[in-house]
Amino acid sequence: MIDELLKLLALIITPDWGALIVLLPLFIAPLVLLWFFATGGGWSLVALTKRRAQLTYADATPTPPQRDAEGRPLYPAGRPYDARAAALYPVGATRSITGEPLLLACPGCSAVRLAEMTSCSACGMEIRVRPRVQIERPAGPPPGGAARA
Ligand SMILES: [Zn+2]
Structure with a gap:
């Protein structure tokens, strides 16, 4: 029981940075897409209502x-x-x-x-x-x- 808890803590405290770096594009891509949609929608509204x-x-x-x-x-x-x-x-x-x-x-x-x-x-x-x-x-x-x- 304690061993499993320690393994879980070790996983959180010292993560596998290599695997996380590989996953980085998956975290960034939605943010970039969201930014494009927000600015594109905003400027479309400006163009339509100007x-x-x-x-x-x-x-x-x-x-x-x-x-x-x-x-x-x-x-x-x-x-x-x-x-x-x-x-x-x-x-x-x-x-x-x-x-x-x-x-x-x-x-x-x-x-x-x-x-x-x-x-x-x-x-x-x-x-x-x-x-x-x-x-x-x-x-x-x-x-x-x-x-x-
Ligand atoms: Zn002339």
Whole structure:
């Protein structure tokens, strides 16, 4: 009885370190997996619940141009326009609402060319304009909070 107790105590006090070291990956692997699942789940929650800005393209509707004293339309340089419909389009537009190519007067030399072209064939000025994007922010904080209390 005492011998068995001593053997059990010896097993606890002086364990077989070689066998325990071999088993070490079995203790560490679940901890690593748990860490991966916890951080992956946490970041997935952050990605799903994150508030984002809403992007909408700027209003692409044409506007009527200013006219001179004789009633002729004035097209400012650098703004695409449709001469047939006498309409000014926002910067970056290359096609009219009906799908026809827009014209653009070069801001450098006032030569008229297609708005699709990125460089002026007369003076070589390069114009690369990306379409404008408006960022809509919420008007106020989400409902609830102090107003609900
Ligand atoms: Zn030019």
